[in-house]
Amino acid sequence: MSTTVDQADGALPSARDPAQPFRPPNMALATIGIALAMFMQVLDITIANVSLPTISGNLGASANQAVWVITSFAVSNAIALPLTGFLTRRFGERRLFVWATFAFAIASLLCGLANSMGMLVAARALQGFVAGPMYPVAQALMISIYPPAKRGQAIALLAMVTVVAPIAGPILGGWITDNYSWEWIFFINVPIGIFVSFVVARQLRGRPEKLDKPRMDYVGLATLVVGVGALQVLLDLGNDEDWFNSTRIVVLAIVAVIALAVFFIWELTDKDPIVDLRLFRHRNFASGTIALVLAYAAFFAVALIIPLWLQRNLGYTPIWAGLATAPIGVLPVLLTPFVGKYAGRFDLRVVASLAFIAMAATSFARAGFNLDVDFQRVAMVQLWMGLGVALFFMPVLTILLSDLEPHEIASGSGVATFFRTLGGSFAASLTTWAWNQRTVIHHAQLTEHVPAADPAMRHTVEALGQGDVQRGALVLDHMIFQQAAQIGFNEIFHLLGILFIGVIAFVWLAKPPFAAKMGGGAAAGGH
Template sequence: MKPWLPGLARTTSKESQYASRYIIALTVTLASVLELLDTSIVNVAIPHMMGTLGATLDEIAWVSTGYVVANVIVLPISGWLSVQFGRRNYFAFSIIVFIISSVACGNATSLGGLVFWRIVQGLGGGGLLSTAQSTLSEVFPPQEMGSAFAIFGLGIMVGPMLGPTVGGYLTENYSWPWIFYINVPLGALALLLSLQFVPDSRHGKKAESVDYIGLLLLAIGVGALQTLLERGERLEWLESNEVITYIVASILGLSAFIIRQLEIEHPIVDVRVVKDKQFAAGMIFGFILGAALYSTVFVFPVYVQTLMGFNAWQTGMAILPSAIASGIMMMMSSKLLQRGVKPTRIIFTGVVIFLFSMWQHQHFTTLSGADDFFWPLVLRGIGLGLIFVPLSSVAMANIPLHETPNATGIYNLCRQLGGSVGIAVSATLLSSLQNANRSSLLVHTALNDPATQERLQALQQHFASLSPSEGVAKARALATLSNQISKQAAMLSYEQLFFGFGLVMLLVLPLLTVMKKTRAGNISSDAH
C-alpha cells in the first residue's frame, strides 16, 4: 500500500525501520484511549438514556454490558486477526467499525438499536488494545521499549479515569448522543495516521485454516464470564438462575476452548505461551493490577458523589492529578529501566507506594474535601504508574516476536478481566459491608442509650423550631439519625475497601521472584 501523504515513503532498511516509532506510538495510544474511554463514558449518561429511550435501569445496563462483553471476546483473538488480515488493515478496519458504530449509537432511537451498535462498537474497539501493544513491541528498538510501554500505559490509565469526566461534561452541556459523536473526529485522526504509519508485522504467519468451533467456544466462554461479572451483583449472584446459567456456560465454554486450542494444529489463541512461568506470573500480576486500577476508579467516584455531593466534573478534576502522576511515573520508570534498574525493584516500590496511598484513603471521612484527596490520589497514580511499564516488560520478556500479538491479546484480556472482577467484587463487598457496618452501629445507637436520646432530643428541638407538629419533628429527627448512621456505615465500608485494595496488591509481591529476565534483553538476543 502506497502512503497517502506525498513525500512520505515507508522505509524497510534496518537502519530506518524505527524512524516513525513515536508517531506510531501516539497513533495506537490515541485509538486505545478512545476504546477505554467508552468503557466508562456512558455511566454518567445512563439516567438521560433511560428517559429518552423509556428503559428501566436493568435494561439500560446492557448498553455497558454489551460493549464490554464484545471487547473481551475480541481481545484474545486480535493477534490472530491481525496476522490473518495484516496488522495495518485490521487496525484501520477496527477504527472504521468503531467510528461508524459510534455515529449509529448517537443516532439510536430505541434501546435495542443502541445495545446492538454498542456491541458492534465493542467488537471494533476490542481489536485496538492488543494490536497497539504488539505494534509497539516491534517498531521500537530494545533500549526504548520502556518509553513505548510508558506512552501506551498512559492511555491505559487515563482512558478509564477520564470517561466519567468527559461523559458528564458532554451530557450536562449538550446531550447524551455527544458521548458517542466525540469519537468521530478523534477516531478519524487515528485512522488517517494508522493508514500512513502503522506497519504490517514482519513476523506473523497466516494460519492455513480457521478454527470456527474454537471461535464459537471462546465467544460462549468469555462472553458468559464477562456478562456474569457485569450482572452478577445486580442479580444477587447465586440467588439468580440467570447467573448460574452464565457460570455453567463460562466453565464449559472456556474448558472446551482450552482443550481444543491445545489439540489442533492451528489454534486461534496459542495458550501454550502460558507455560512460560514469567509470562504466567505477569498475567496474574496484570490481573491484580487491572483489579486495583478499575476498582479504585470505580469506588472513589461513588464515594465522593454519594457521600460528598460531587458532580461528574468535580470528580474528574479530583482524579486528574492521579492520571497525570501516572503518566509522569511511567516515563520515569522507562528511564530507570534503560539505566539498568531491575524492573522488579521498580514494581516493588510501586506496590509499596500504592499500599501507602490506600492507607491514606482509609482515613477519608464524610468531612474530607478536595485538598484531603490530592496527595493520596497523586500517590495512587505514582504507585500504579511505577508498576505498569516494568510489569509489561518482564511479562513479555521470554515471548518470541512472532508470538507477541498472541501473547499481548492474552495479557490484555487478563488485565481487562481483572478490572471486571475487581469492580464486581467491590460492588458486592460495598453492599455487604454497608449492611454489616450499619448493624454494628445500630447496636451502639439503641433508642434507650443516653447518648442516642440526647442526640435525638437535640434533633427534635431543631425540627420543632421549623414545624409546629411534635409528631412531624420526632419523625424527622428519627429519619435524620437513621441517615447519619447509614452515612457513617457507608464511610466505614469505603475505608475498608480502600485498604483491602492495597493488601491484595501486596499479596502478589511473591510473584516478583519469578520475574528475572527483561524484555530488552530478550529482543537483543533475538536480534542477534
C-alpha cells in the same frame, strides 16, 4: 493450505523497491492519526466512570445496572483481543485498523442514541469489540512506519497517550455531563473516528502487507464467548437476582463452568489455539501475568469506585469528581520516560514491589476516609497512587515477557493483555457487588442501634424533619445509609490494600535475567 499475497491497495508488488521500507507521505499526519485513534479508544475506558450516576438516573436503571456500561465494554474488548492476529493476517493491518476505527465511531453514535440501559449496554459491547484490535495494530503500524533508530520514540508516544487518556477521561466526561449531556461523551468520538479513518487510510495507502487465509479456532472462540459472557452476566445480575436462589443464576453458572472447562482443555491441546495457554509453562510469564492481572484488577476497581463514591456519598458533581481523581495521572506522565530509560538498571522485582507498596499505602489511606474528607486530601492520595502506576506497568510487562522465546513474544503480549482486560471487567462487577452488600449489612446493624422509642430520638427526628416526623425519619435513614456506605467503602479499600501487598509475592516468584529475548513482536501496552 494458506495462500499468501502481497497487498498494497492498488500498488503492484514490483512497483515498490523492497529494499526501501514504506514511509507515509506525511509522517506527522500519519502519527497524529494513529495516536488520536488510540487516545479516543483508551479515553472511552474511563470517560463514562464519572457519568454513571447521571446515566443510570436518566435511563431509569439501578446503580448495579449502570456498571454494565463499563463491564460490557471490557468483556467484549477482551474477547476481541485474541482475534487480532487472525484478522490482521486475513485482512491486513492497515485495512483492519481503518475499519475498526470507523466501526468504533458508529458504535459510539449508537451509544449516544441509546434510550434504554439495554440499548446502551449492547452498543457499548459492540464498541468494546471493535476496539479490541485497535491498540495492538496501532502499535504494529507505528513501529513499521518509523525507522529503527526512532522506534523507541514511537512506542514512547503511544505509552504517553495510554497514560494521558485515562486521566483526561474523568475530567472530560464530568465537564461534558455537567455542561451538556452524557450522550456527548460518546458523540464526540464520531467526527474523530471518521477523521482518523480517512487520514490513516490515505497516509498508509500502498503499505505492503502479507495476507493469507489462516485457520480459525472456532471451538476456542465459541467456548470463550459463551464462558466469559455467561460468567460476566452472572456477576452483573447476581446481586439483583439474589444469587444462587435464582434459577437464572444457577443456569448461567453451569454454562460458564462447562464452557470455560472445554475452553481450557481445548486451548491446551489444539495445534493453533486462539489463546495460547501453553505459554504459562514459562515461570516468569506465569508469575508476571498473575501479578499483572491481580494488580490491574485492583487498580481498575479503584478507578471505578472513587468517582462513584465522590458523587453518591460526598455530593460531588461529575466535573469535580473528575478533577479530584485526575491527579493520579500527573506522576505517570512525568516519570514514565525515566522509568523506561533507567528501570532496567535495577532489579525489576524491586521496582514493581515499590509500585505495589505505593498502591497499597494509598488504599489503606482511603480506608481511613470519612464523609468529612476534603477535596485536597482525596486529590493528594490520588497523586501518590500515581507513583505506583508509574512504576507498575513497565517492570511487570518486562518480567512476564522475559523468558518467552522470540516467536512467542507477540502471542504472550496478547495473552497477558487478554487476561488483564478480563481481570478489570470482573473486578468492576465484584467490587460494586461487595460494596453494595457491605452497605446493606452495615445499614441493618446501625439501624438496630437507633432507639426508636427514646423521647430524645423522637425529638431529633422531629428536628430533622422540621416538625414532620415522617420526613425526619427519611432524613435519618439517609444519614444512616451514607454512613453504612462509607464503612463499606473503607472495608473495600482495606481489602484492596492487602491485595496489592499480596501481589508482591508473585513478582518475587520470577527469576532474573529480565532482558527480553530479541525478536518477536512489541510488548503489550499498559493501558
